[in-house]
Amino acid sequence: MPRTKKKNSKGGQHGNVQPFSDEDASLETLSHCSSFSDGISVADEGGDASEDAAQEDFQYKLKGFIDSTVDKSAKTRQGALDGLKTAMATRILYEFISERRMTITDSIERCLKKGKGEEQRAAASLACLLCIQLGSGIESEEVFKTLKPIFKNILADGSANIQARQAVATSLGLCTLVAEDDILDVHSTMECFENLFTRSYARADGTCPSISPQTSQLHTNALLSWALLLTICTSNQLKDILRKHLPKLQRLLESEDVNMRIAAGETIALLFELARDMDPEFEFDDWDELCDRLNALATDCVKHRAKTDKRKQRSVFRDVLKAVEEGDFQSETIRFGTERMNIDSWVRKRTYDAFREFVGSGMNYHLQANEFIRDVFELGPPMLVDSATMKAMKISRFERHLHNSAAFKARTKARNKFRDKRVDVGEF
Template sequence: MSSWGEFRSRQRRGQHGNVQPFSDEDASIETLSHCSSFSDATSVADEGGEASEDTAQEDFQYKLKGFIDSTVDKSAKTRQGALDGLKTAMATRILYEFISERRMTITDSIERCLKKGKGEEQRAAASLACLLCIQLGSGIESEEVLKTLKPIFKNILADGSANIQARQAVATSLGLCTLVAEDDILDVHATMECFENLFTRSYARADGTCPSISPQTSQLYTNALLSWALLLTICTASQLKDILRKYLPKLPKLLESEDVNMRIAAGETIALLFELARDMDADFEFDQWEELCDKLNALATDCNKHRAKTDKRKQRSVFRDVLKAVEEGDFQSETIRFGTERMTIDSWVRKRTYDAFREFVGSGMNYHLQANEFIRDVFELGPPILVDSATMKAMKISRFERHLHNSAAFKARTKARSKFRDKRVDVGEF
């Protein structure tokens, strides 16, 4: 996923065309067990056969229709509950067909809640917009959702008098919605400029002092930086060259922020930029490289007494990885297991993308990696793998047997250690 062109060409080849959308009935028992109460319908269906399955599906869709209707309720509390209900459903189930038929209605509800709602309601509506795009995937449908909501997002983002929680949520949602649904790379760049207008306000001054920013505002600027970094992953080579020239010398100023989250976001963004730069040119050099490495090393070994221990521990861990990335081009890979498959997070590009999706689908991320055709395409996992019930039962048995074996081994070790401790006591008494 080195360029926007490659990313979009993958998204456009037969989305919801050559491969049928992964339905709720196809999802494995194990995967659905990780979901919320929305998965209960499936477990009932397994026991009761096709009739029970149909009934459970009808009940589930009836509940979703109720949520959609309630998004226009007079009560703000009811609207908030409806938005949260839809968010949970979209985070834990594949609902493409159901949502596709009601896309315009849901989009209108999100628009209304963003315009007329207050902080928490606006936050929920912004997050729901992202989940809607994730469900629809990359294509005309999600493009139309973004086309409707983007002007509202940008107005909230630029409005200093708007609710700060709403602005924080919009800063995150606009980034991912743009990644999924934006059709024009020039519009991607224009959205990045909106984020730049925010996070650059956190730059340390020429004398080394940092501007006075409230924690809530700092979180807004951090969210804007992370969304900007996400969109870096789909920029063209020419855009990246301009960004490297303009922003790489300035981003280290954010490393001096009083906010640990901003420092970490800045460090990871710098590592991402170095990775992208070296992908384009293996011999890439940065004039301020030694000074930058000194700063990163200081943060990786930070012993500042004025900072909380948890913040320092978190910061040191991240900046050790960032320093390796800048000095050696190294990345600490991580393996994600889901169902019968596994995926390796082996680059800063993939990490930023994975973290962005996980922020919205939460505990449903493994389910979406297994079943969501769009997300699988983003991470180049191929079409969803259908696992039949017999295989799932065999997997469950093997896991149960392994659990019994581990329990027995634990008891044996405990017993042996107890005897050893008894012998040490006996020796001590003589």
């Protein structure tokens, strides 16, 4: 049926909007529905037609999602937001999004103001993905200027939905990293985060404030976003933060919430790394006491804590202790396509974890194709890979099945021969 005959997406026609499936997000689909420039064609003419059709279908689906973000049904709006989130997390859509930037921003603003709970959470995440797609520049700055006051209002409003506040605490941090153009405004946003996570500080007598698990998660998200913004602070700001916060952050290590303890430990390691980058001879007055606390957490055997929590905590705090005592970092290599990247510092780890929070399984694709993310991690311009090369690099499922089947038969045959020899030897 011609496309013009399809029903208009307004007025609830997309009432059963579904997010993209895992199949949609596969590498093969990505190579057809998107490319590094939103328009690279394959060499053979037959491929041109199929790619153009796939791209047209994909954009039609996206337009339907955008229209559905203003639907009367909350369920439909939620599905539309999730669909846009998945698309932005797994594809490069700069041209398409740039043309509809203000429309998408208006939808996010409306959902944040009038939506509830999960809808607000989805809208906050979509705002972040929109900034990641647009990159650092005037376009993302304009988006963020519209949404930042709403983010801050939700974050500071104790009566607002706790899930919305948790999502905003995470999204505000990364949006600030990507789109904030004034370092003084960065510092102001950090103070908003401080107003939250400092409420989890243990008291002077060592007792912890009574905080619900949901509120503790809000404070943890605020701390992690605050730590992310530490990575772009000026030297003078860092000196003030080290003097004001490093002695107090230790109080968060007493929290009953394992995620808060881990976030606090990693933030302390990050601060020590930044301090030593400024001054290799950096010294901390309570260094011995801090190391004792970190060592206790790295060898924690408190009975009332869950085994999985203790295992996770001990692993992290062994690394944190090495960072504080020796300035060491456990390096990790990330492979994507034909490239690789080393996560070789706490700064890189916090930045990588922050982006991966939003793009999820699409992180490797963004490392390959997203110019902004590649610039953040100093990877250079994207290495353009056309569809033919992608296909050559990826073995089809059928070929892989044949290969595995042949290998299995050969292995079985070889083992049978070996078993026959053993029987012969025994009988001899």
